Amino acid sequence: MSGLDTFRADTRVWLAENCPPEMREPVRSDADICWGGRHFAPSSPAQKDWLDRMAARGWTVPDWPKEYGGGGLSAAETKVLREEMAAIRARNPLNSFGISMLGPALLKYGTEEQKLEHLPKIARGEIRWCQGYSEPNAGSDLAGLAASAEDGGDHYIVNGQKVWTSYADKADWIFCLVRTSKASKQGGISFVLFDMESPGVSTKPILLISGYSPFCETFMDNVKVPKANRIHDENKGWDVAKYLLGHEREMISGMGLGGGGRNPLIEGAIATVGLDHDGRLADPVLRTQIALFEVRAKAFAAMSERFIDELKAGRAHPAQPSMMKYVGTELNKDRHELMMAAGGSDALEWESERSNTGAAPRAWLRTKANSIEGGTSEVQLNIIAKRILELPGA
Amino acid sequence: MPLYLNEEQTMLRDTAKDFVAEHAPVSHLRALRDANDATGFSRDLWKQFAEMGLNGILIPEAQGGLGLGHVEAGVVLEEIGRNLSPSPFLTTAVAAVEALKGSAQADRWFPGIVAGETVAALAIDEGAKHRDAVALKAERSGNGFRLTGAKRFVTHGHVADLLIVAARTAGSPDDAEGVTLFAVPRDAAGLTASPERLADSSLAARMAFEGVEVDADAVIGEVDAGRDPLGRLLRAGRTGAAAELLGIGGGAMDMTVGYLKERKQFGVAIGSFQALQHRAAHLYSEMEVARAAVLKAQQLLDTGADAEMVDGAVSIAKAITGMATTLSVQEGIQMHGGIGMTDEYDIGFYMKRARVLAEMFGDVGFHADRLAKAAGY
Ligand SMILES: Cc1cc2nc3c(=O)[nH]c(=O)nc-3n(C[C@H](O)[C@H](O)[C@H](O)COP(=O)(O)OP(=O)(O)OC[C@H]3O[C@@H](n4cnc5c(N)ncnc54)[C@H](O)[C@@H]3O)c2cc1C
Numbered sequence: 001m002s003g004l005d006t007f008r009a010d011t012r013v014w015l016a017e018n019c020p021p022e023m024r025e026p027v028r029s030d031a032d033i034c035w036g037g038r039h040f041a042p043s044s045p046a047q048k049d050w051l052d053r054m055a056a057r058g059w060t061v062p063d064w065p066k067e068y069g070g071g072g073l074s075a076a077e078t079k080v081l082r083e084e085m086a087a088i089r090a091r092n093p094l095n096s097f098g099i100s101m102l103g104p105a106l107l108k109y110g111t112e113e114q115k116l117e118h119l120p121k122i123a124r125g126e127i128r129w130c131q132g133y134s135e136p137n138a139g140s141d142l143a144g145l146a147a148s149a150e151d152g153g154d155h156y157i158v159n160g161q162k163v164w165t166s167y168a169d170k171a172d173w174i175f176c177l178v179r180t181s182k183a184s185k186q187g188g189i190s191f192v193l194f195d196m197e198s199p200g201v202s203t204k205p206i207l208l209i210s211g212y213s214p215f216c217e218t219f220m221d222n223v224k225v226p227k228a229n230r231i232h233d234e235n236k237g238w239d240v241a242k243y244l245l246g247h248e249r250e251m252i253s254g255m256g257l258g259g260g261g262r263n264p265l266i267e268g269a270i271a272t273v274g275l276d277h278d279g280r281l282a283d284p285v286l287r288t289q290i291a292l293f294e295v296r297a298k299a300f301a302a303m304s305e306r307f308i309d310e311l312k313a314g315r316a317h318p319a320q321p322s323m324m325k326y327v328g329t330e331l332n333k334d335r336h337e338l339m340m341a342a343g344g345s346d347a348l349e350w351e352s353e354r355s356n357t358g359a360a361p362r363a364w365l366r367t368k369a370n371s372i373e374g375g376t377s378e379v380q381l382n383i384i385a386k387r388i389l390e391l392p393g394a
Numbered sequence: 395m396p397l398y399l400n401e402e403q404t405m406l407r408d409t410a411k412d413f414v415a416e417h418a419p420v421s422h423l424r425a426l427r428d429a430n431d432a433t434g435f436s437r438d439l440w441k442q443f444a445e446m447g448l449n450g451i452l453i454p455e456a457q458g459g460l461g462l463g464h465v466e467a468g469v470v471l472e473e474i475g476r477n478l479s480p481s482p483f484l485t486t487a488v489a490a491v492e493a494l495k496g497s498a499q500a501d502r503w504f505p506g507i508v509a510g511e512t513v514a515a516l517a518i519d520e521g522a523k524h525r526d527a528v529a530l531k532a533e534r535s536g537n538g539f540r541l542t543g544a545k546r547f548v549t550h551g552h553v554a555d556l557l558i559v560a561a562r563t564a565g566s567p568d569d570a571e572g573v574t575l576f577a578v579p580r581d582a583a584g585l586t587a588s589p590e591r592l593a594d595s596s597l598a599a600r601m602a603f604e605g606v607e608v609d610a611d612a613v614i615g616e617v618d619a620g621r622d623p624l625g626r627l628l629r630a631g632r633t634g635a636a637a638e639l640l641g642i643g644g645g646a647m648d649m650t651v652g653y654l655k656e657r658k659q660f661g662v663a664i665g666s667f668q669a670l671q672h673r674a675a676h677l678y679s680e681m682e683v684a685r686a687a688v689l690k691a692q693q694l695l696d697t698g699a700d701a702e703m704v705d706g707a708v709s710i711a712k713a714i715t716g717m718a719t720t721l722s723v724q725e726g727i728q729m730h731g732g733i734g735m736t737d738e739y740d741i742g743f744y745m746k747r748a749r750v751l752a753e754m755f756g757d758v759g760f761h762a763d764r765l766a767k768a769a770g771y
Binding site: 263266269270275279280281287288290291292294295296298299300302303305306309310312313315323326327378380381382384385386388389390391392393 | 396397398651654655662663665666668670671672674675676678679680682683684685686687689690706707709710711713714717758759761762763765766767769770771
C-alpha cells in the first residue's frame, strides 16, 4: 500500500469515528453554517464537536503548515481528505473569510510575527474576519478608494467609509484597504488589519432584496491602527489586495458546483411536477432545461477540478480565477432560477418550513449578488479579454 | 490523474499539431472540395498517418499498435478538428478499433488499419437522428447470417473496406438485448452504398443490405450480446467526436480572436471594443469548460472507471462540446462581419463541420436526455 493509500484508509476511519451524523446532513439554513469567532454560539453540540475535532488536527486548513495551526498535508493528501469528506457528505467544519481570503495573503505577505499571531486563530475559528474593500465610490474601480490612513508615528489614523462589508456586525477583525498616499492611484494603497472593537469603528446593516442583512456600511472615525498591523510595505497594499481577490474569486466560483451528492434541483422538480409513465419529468420543457443545465454544471465541475490540479502544479494562468468566477457564478444563478421554476408556488413561500429546504426564495435572491460581489461578471470578462486573450485596450 | 496533459501527451500533441497543420490544413479540405473529390479524403494522407504510427494509437503493442489511450487519441483528433482535416481517423482508428479490440476479428483487420490500407465505416444509424434502436435484421443462414435492412449517415461508407454493422438477431428495435455486431467486408454481395455529399463536403452513404451473407465468424464478440462491443464503439466514438469538436471550436475561436486584433474600424482594432471583448471572453470560458469535460471523459475511459460514471462523463463531453463549439462558430462568423459569410474565408468551413459532428453519435439533446434518464427524471 502506498503512503497515500494508507493516509486514505486512516482518514476514512478517523472521519467515520469523528464526524457526527448531524454534520453529514446538508446545510439547511444560514444558522446551520459555522463561522466561529469570539461570540461563536454553536447551533448544536455536534457543530462545536466537529469544529473542535477538525481544528485539533489542523484539518480546517489541511494544507497550511503545522506551526500556523494547519494540518501540514501535501496537495495530494488534501485532495484525499476532501474526497473522503465528500464521500460521507461531511459539512465544512468552518466557514471563514480568514481561511479563504486573508489566510493565503498572510501566508504570502505576512511577517513571521503576523503569521504566528493571526493564522492559528483563524485555523481554530476563534476570530471572525470581514473584508473592507469596497467604498461608496469605489466598487468595480476598487483602486479609486478614498478611506485615508494618516501617519501618526507608530500608528495610522484611519478615517472613511466602507460599504458592503459582509458580516461586519458579526466580525471581530477586518482586513481593510486604506489610502496612505494620494500620489498614485494603485501605488498609494496599504493593507491593514484592525479589531472591530477599536474606538471609532461602527457599522450599520444594509437590508438586501432577500430580506437578509448580513452586509454593512462600516464607518471609521479616527481609528488608531498600529503600523505593526500593516501587511507588506506601505503603499504596496494593492499587490496584497489583488492576490487576495484571486482567492476570493476562487472561493465564490465554488458556488457553481452546487452541493455534492443528492440533487435538490431534480428532487424538487420530481416532487412538484412528478414523473410520467416513462419515468420522465412530466413537464418536458422544465426537464430539458434541467438536463441542459446539468450538462453545464457537470462540465464546470470538471473545469474546477482541472483548475485545482493546474494550480497545484503551478501551471494555472494568473487570470484563471476570473474565468472560474464568471462561469461558476452565472451557473449558480441559473441553478436557482431553475429551482424556483421547479418549486412552483412552494418555492415562493417566504418564511415557511418548506422554504428552508430546497428551493427558497431568499437563497434565489441572494445568488443574484454572486455575479456582483468579488468583482462583477463584466469586470471578470474584461480581465479574461485583456490578460488571457490579450485583446488590445480601448 | 491530474486533469491536464502529462509530458508525453504534450509532446504527442505538439507532434500531431505540426503534422496535421503541415499535411492537412484547411486548404487541403478546400482543395478536395473544389475538386469534387469522390473519395472525400486523401488516401495518401491516411498512409502518412500510418507512417507516423497514429493509426494504431489505440491498438495494443502486441498487435502492432502504440497501445496508447483515449487521451492520446483525443490529442490527435483535436488537431484534426482544428484543421478540419478530412480523415477516417475517428471512424477507423478510434471507433472501429475499440469495437474490434479483443475479438477474433481484430487479427484480421488491425494489420491493415495500422498500415494505413484499411478504412472502416460505422453502420449504426438508421434514422435521421442518432438513437439506440437497431432494426436491421440478421437471420441465421447456413453457417452464417443474412443481413437485411438499411443504415444511413455512414461516413466513408462508399469507400470503406470494412463496415461495423449493428444488427438485430432477436427482439424488436428498441430492445436492449438481441443486438449483434458484425464486421462486414465492404465488397460483400448485396451491399450497396449511395453516397451523399454533406454540408461540410464530406461524404456519407445510405447503405442498403439486401440479404447480405456473412460467415459466423463475422460476429464481433457474442451473438445477441452486441451491446458490449457497440457500447465500446460508442463511448470511444462519442468521446473522440467531442475531442474533434473541441478542435473545431478552438480553431474557430483562435481565428476569431486573431481577427479581433487585426481588423481596424473607427481607427482602432475592433478587439478593443468591450462588446466584442466580453463575447470573446465568454466564448473562451465556455471552450475551457468543454475542454475540461472532454479530458475528464478521456481519462475515465482510460482508467476503466465504473461504467455508469464513464457513460455519464462521455455524454457530458459530447453535449458540452456540441454547445460550446456551436457558440464558437456562430460567434466566429458574426465577429468576422461580412467577410465571415464569404466562401473564400475559412470560418464558414468551421461552421459546417461543427454542425455535422454535433449530429454524429448523438446531439446535445440526445446526450442531455441520456443523463436525465440515468439520473431518474
Ligand atoms: C452581497 C454582496 C456582498 C459583498 N461583500 C463585500 C465585502 O464583504 N467586502 C467588500 O469590500 N465588498 C463587498 N461587496 C462589494 C462588491 O465587491 C461590489 O459591489 C462590486 O465590486 C461592484 O461594485 P459596485 O457595487 O460599486 O458596482 P459598480 O462598480 O458601480 O458597477 C455597476 C455596473 O457597472 C458595471 N461596470 C463597472 N465598471 C465597468 C467596466 N469597466 N466595464 C464594464 N462594466 C462595468 C458593473 O459590472 C455593474 O454592472 C459585496 C457586494 C454584494 C452585492
